Amino acid sequence: MKYAKNIxxxxxxxxxxxxxxxxxxxxxxxxxxxxxFNPGNSTKDRMALKMIEDAEADGRLKPGGTIIEGTSGNTGMGLALAAIVKGYKCVFVISDKQSKEKMDILRAVGAKVVVCPTNVEPTDPRSYYSVSKRLSEETPNSWYVNQYDNPSNAAAHYESTGPEIWEQTNGKVTHFVVGVGTGGTISGVGKYLKEQNPNIKVWGVDTYGSVFKKYHETGEFDENEIYPYITEGIGEDILPENVDFSLIDGFTKVTDKDAAIYTQKLAKVEGMFLGNSAGSAIKGVLQLKEHFTKDDVVVVLFHDHGSRYVGKMFNDEWMRERGFIEDKITTAEDLVKNTEAQDLVTVKTEELVSHAIERMKKYKISQIPVEDSTGFVGAIDEADLLRMYIENKDISDLPIKDVMHKPFPVVGKSTAIEAISKLFNRDNNAVLVKLDNGTHQIITKYDIISAL
Incomplete structure (x- = not known):
């Protein structure tokens, strides 16, 4: 019989x-x-097992010990699988920008998960680097993995991933392209491939908000390049010891938007249900087009599985909120299609100003159409109320008809955005759209800006 003795x-x-x-x-x-195709659905399984086995061999990890690591999710999964088989406990520290699916998966395999803020300095005591180190110091019989500086990370890819690529391409690989985070994959694979053929080019894919590309090109660690980004699994605000810049021929940077869009494209066009960094990686390959010839064999490594991003890159609402879905918006109907099911918030002429204020607070809006039995007869907005309150502190007890200004313009659903934009001015902050069912929806300046 042919079977694996364990996972x-x-x-x-x-x-x-x-x-x-x-x-x-x-x-x-x-x-x-x-x-x-790895059992934990990512390339991190390779180095997770290697790091554990090396720590066992030299006594850093002892029987019944606790494995502690800061992870974006995938290394944690690999460590957890090995820990289950080998009898260790796990505590993983993860940043709050990582997908909920990643956190849930780690808990599903028995790990304790500690969530830390993303937008803090690496040296901040709240950062997932700092929290990981602190927990390892406080926890008896624990081992802090530190995948960023642990040489077993790159060694795993030197011993397995690199040789596999060389063998599978029959030595014909000419370029290796991969997203760079801890640096273990690019350094381990790059070292092995260049030992076989020094002419092989190794390219790293970086993200905006990360320091790798500029540091490689100039030797300058520019803190001004560090800012929050959405792409998961690649890029850093530190220089991990596992990144061997001497093995890397160059970097290309991919935007959060392109990474997300190409993650979806891989699934919908190639049938490859992959993670966020795969979108970055394939877009990086496309950006490097000028470096390839007809005789080249380019290998791009895809790190992890799409199931960990179902609530993010594979969720159109999430994509749309961040401007990653390029809906064609040309008319009034396009602007209000996502709010058609919601009733328009209005106020009656005889109601008090206090009623309008309550509705503004409840629905978090800045302007309200005013109507009576004949239809829309006026409007009121927060700027009006503020100006009038300064003049009269008792404004909240006045009827709406005493403070309203002229009604918002009403347009048809097919009115072009350009025409709608011209209706906004100093005295008018909104436009009403009449729909086929006789109801109305409101368009504000913010809606126009969002559409742009």
Missing amino acids: LETIGNTPLVKINTLTKDLPCLVLSKYET
């Missing part, structure tokens, strides 16, 4: 899969090293 024996030997449609305009053959 850890299934790590590695992942397939190379050709990318067909997204790379059709490139002159070269593009193959993906499809790491989701």
Whole structure:
């Protein structure tokens, strides 16, 4: 019978899969090293097992110990699987920008998860680097993994991923492209491949908000380049010891938007249900088009699985909120299509100003149409109320008809955005859209700006 003695024996030997449609305009053959076939669904399984085995061998990790690590999710999963088989406990520290799915998966395999804020300095005691170190100091019989500086990280890819790529391409690989986070994958694979053929080019994919690209090109660690970003699993605000810049021929940066869009495209066009960094990686390959010829064989590594991003990159509402879905918005109907099911908030002429204020607070809006039995007869907005309150502190007891200004303009659903924009001025902050069912919706300046 042929079977694995435990789940850890299934790590590695992942397939190379050709990318067909997204790379059709490139002159070269593009193959993906499809790491989701690992049991923890990511390339991190390789280095997680290697780091544990090396720590066991030299006594850093003792029987019954607790494994502590700061992770974006995938390393934690690999460590957790090995810990289950080998009998260790796990505590993982994760930043709050990571997907809920990642946190839930880590808890599902028995790990304790501690969530830390993303937008703090690495040296801040609240950062996931600092919290990981503190927990390791406070927890008896624990081992702090530190994947960023742990040499076993890169060694795992030197010993397994690199040789697999070389063998699977029959030594014909000419370029290796991969997203860079801890640096273990690019450094381990890059070292092995360049030992086989020094002419192989190794390219890192970076993200905006990370320091790698500029540091590689100039040697300057520019703190002004550090700012929050959405892309998960790549980029850093530190320089991990595992990043061997001497092995890297260059970096290309990919935006959060492109990373998210191409993550969806891989699924919808290639049938590859992958994680956020895969979108960055394939867009990075496309950005490097000028570096490839018809004889080249480009291998791009895809780190993890799409199931960890269902609530984010694969959720159109999440994508739309961040401006990552480019809906075609040209008319009034396009602007209000997401609010058609909501009733328009209005106020009657005989109601008191206090009623309007209550509705503004409840619905978090800045302007309200005023109506009577004949239809819309006026409007009121927060600027009016503020100005009038300064003049009269008892304004809240006045009827709306005494403080309202002229009604908002009403347009048809097919009115062009350009025409609507011209209706906004110093005295008018909104436009009403009449829909086919006779109801109305409101368009504000903010709606116009959001559409842009």
